[in-house]
Every structure is written in structure tokens, then in C-alpha cells.
Amino acid sequence: MTASTLLRAPDAALVPPREVPVVPQARQATRPAPTTGTGTGTGTGVAVTLRGLSKSFDGHRVIEGLDLHIPAGQFVAIVGRSGCGKSTLLRLILGLEQPSSGRIDLENQGARSATKRIMFQEPRLLPWARVVDNVAVGLGGAGRRQERRERAAGVLSEVGLTDKAGNWPATLSGGQRQRVALARALVSRPGLLALDEPLGALDALTRIDMQDMIERIWRNQGFTAILVTHDVAEAAAMADRILVVEEGRVALDLTVDVPRPRRRGDPELARLEGRILDHLLKDRAPV
């Protein structure tokens, strides 16, 4: 009960400013977080606060009285077994589901935008729209066709797909499609990016490339990122903070104090992964 009702203070937060040169020393996980709502104009991400959040489906409780604070700009990973309620939690935060009780507060003062975007496990691209038009879907109805295409093309270069702008999605590989989906999620410069196991269907090497790409873009742009995954190594490699969800509660809330860029196979990360896996597997029957 103690861990699950833990309300995180923002001091553990890591809020990346936008124009940070990509050097390791500049990004210590321990550095104090700027407070949200300073209105500096550069903007950060959306801060998320959940109070007593519960969600039931047909009388079955999926989320139970959850309290949680995610400071603006933090990269949070939510891990847990299948059916632990982690995807439901994400959908609640995005407003795709309505809570049975409790509150969700999104604080976007000083955030770059109040827009929330999600990247699904599948790319979910429109097969009948060219890559650049698929990315432009992320802009909503705003802007003229030419302007939309230019913005879409700009984000496509960030994910390294400039030369595929005029292609049909059917001609892309799985990893490229997921990059288009990432560009579509980012083109509106969201304050909150939800990632619902977006790399689950990719092969191991493509996954690592994608993890690095998402981390790099997050560091440049400073949105709040919530990653749902069941890959503990992925969570440890990417996140500032890992929440282990069990039976609709936060069972573990860990800060990842490893500077970025992180090296795969770092002993500190391995220790953290081991701890989380031990926790997840603790009630497994002895072999």
C-alpha cells in the first residue's frame, strides 16, 4: 500500500530543456528539475497528476486507487505483466477511457503544447495515403495543404525518412513504418507522448535503433514521455523512472540514475533490471 499510494515529489524529475547540446555531462539524471509553469517560452512537457484513480470494466477492477505525479518532461516507463492494467492506465491518461473514479490533472502551463499523442504497437498508417500525408494526419485539420506537407517533411527528416516521403506505406519495412508513425505522433509537437509498446513487433536491432531515435528526439524536444512496455531492459535503457504496475497499483517506483547516453550492458542498468525482474517473478512457482 505504501508504494502504490506514493505521490512523487517533482524533485526526482528530469526535465530536459530543449536546446541542450548532446553531451553526456549536460544530462545528469540527478540534476534538479526546473519547475513547470515558468512560462519561459521554450516550453516543456505536460505534467500529469493522478489522484485516487480507479477504473473498472464490468465490475472487474483494473486500476485501484492510483496516485501518481509525473513531472513535466519526464520519461516514465510503465512495466508489468500482461493484464496488469498498464495499457488501461495509459488510455486513461490520454482520455481514451473515462475513469470510474478519481481525477486526472494535466498541467500544461509553460508546456510547449497541450497536445497529447500516442504511438501504438502497430504503425496504423493509412495504406492509401503517401508517407508524407500520413505524417500530416498528426497535424489534425490545421493549416493549408502545402504548409502541412512542409511540416510533415521536416519531421520525416528527423526520423531519417526524407527520401520515402512520396512512398506508399506498403513499400516500407516494419521499422520504417513505425518511424513514420513516430513522425506522425511528433509533427504537432505534443506536450505528452504516450508509447504503447511501440517497438514490440520489431526485430532486436531495429528496436535498439528506434529506442535511440526516440530518446534522441525526446532529449531535443523535451515532451513528457510515457512508455508502456513489458521489456524491462527497454524501460531501463530509455526511462528516467520506472513504475512497476501490479494488479492496478504501482508496486515499485524506481528512479534510473544513470547518465545519458546510456551504454547497453551498463552494470547499473543490469542491476536495476534484475531487481525489477525479481519483483515481477517473485510469486512464480519454483521450478
Added chain:
Amino acid sequence: MSRQSTFGSDILGRLTPWLVPVAIIAGWQAAASTGLVSTRFMPAPSDVIAAGWQASRTGELWSNLWISFLRAAVGFLIGGSIGFALGLANGLSQLSEKLTDTTLQMVRNIPHLSLIPLVILWFGIDEEAKLFLVAIGVFFPIYANTLHGIRSVDPQLVEMGRVYGMSPTTLFLRVVLPGALPSIFVGLRYALGIMWLTLIVAETISASSGLGYMAMQAREFMLVDVVVLAIVIYALLGKIADTLTRLLERSFLAWNPAYRNI
């Protein structure tokens, strides 16, 4: 050199589908010329071409063809647009579907040509009779395939559209309709086939103009070559309709790997 060989194989590839029809016609001409087949029952291809020349010179062929084409087009537009509209409505609205789908499925199982006696009683042998039959025949394939197309749109894409803030109109135009299009085209092809079939039967039984009428008149005077001419024209019309549909598919479904190479 390699360029030339691809050019040659390209021509060969285009000609291949026509080898069998040309061989059949050549064999047919030979059989008729040598007297193997009596021209009383089966005229030689040259006779059919001569009959076609004759009929087109008098203008009889063109006026009948034009009338048949008008009937087909108007009947198709009426039946097709009603079928398309109902298919959309029932695919998008549960209320509309509950209200009408059961009825339509019951009516669908009636062969529409069995209505001919009734239609003659209602409309006589006027234009309405033909239009009515064509419209009914075209309605069901378009309706059923439009409905099926909308039902089979990927729900994950629809959810994506909603999450990304598409309005209902945008969602329909950018996600639902394009997703249903392959199935709608299947309906279109079926409908075009049924359109000709219905029209020919209707014109053969009760008409005072049109291709079917021309063939029936020719039968009365034992003009076998004109009868065969009418049949050949039906085949050509069917081929033209099919080619047009393919062209439409190729431009509208270019995104779909399954349609890229037809």
C-alpha cells in the same frame, strides 16, 4: 540488346491473351469456308463482319446500340446510387441497418429476372420496365459490397483517426471510404456484368428497339449473321466495361499492392 528483348517480350506479353480468341475465329472461318459447318446455323466470321458493316451503314446498329447503352447507363445509375447510399447508411448507422438489412437480404434472394412477368404487367414493354429490371439487378451487388467494405475497415485505423482528432466527416473521407473502396469496386464489377445480362434478357423478351430487339428481329427472318453479330457486340461491351473498371481500380487503388499490376 537486352532492351530490345524486353521490348519484344513486352509485345508478346500483350498479345498472349488474344492468341486464343484469334485461333478460335480462324478455325471457325476455316470450318465455315470448307463447309464443315452449315452457314445456315453458324455464319462465317466474314459474314458477321459483313452484317455488321451493313447494319452500321444503315444506322440501324448505332441507334440500337445507343438505346441499349442509355438504358444500361440510366438503370445502372439509379440502382447503383440507391445501393451505394443504402450500403453506406447501413454500414455507418446501426439503426439504419436494423431497420432495412433484413428486408433487403430477403428481397435479395429473389432472382430479379423472375419479376419480368410482373414488370410487363406493370409497365408494359416501355422503357420503365427495362430500367426497373436493370436497377434492381445492379442494386444488390453494389449494396452488399459497399456494406461489406465499410464493415471490414480496420477498426484500429478508425481508432487512430479518432485519437488524432479527425472529425466524423474527415474520418469518413480519409479512413472509412478509402478502406471500403476495394470492396466497392468488386461490387461495381459484378454490377456491370449483371447490368448487361438483365438488359439483354429484358430486350429479348419485350422491346421495340435495342440490341436484344435487333437480335430477336433477325431470328424471325432467319438472319443468323445478325444474331451472331449481336452476341459478339455483347462480348465487346462486356470487355469494355471490365477494362474501364480496371482503369478506375488502378488509379484509385494504386496504394494497394494487390492492384498494382493489373
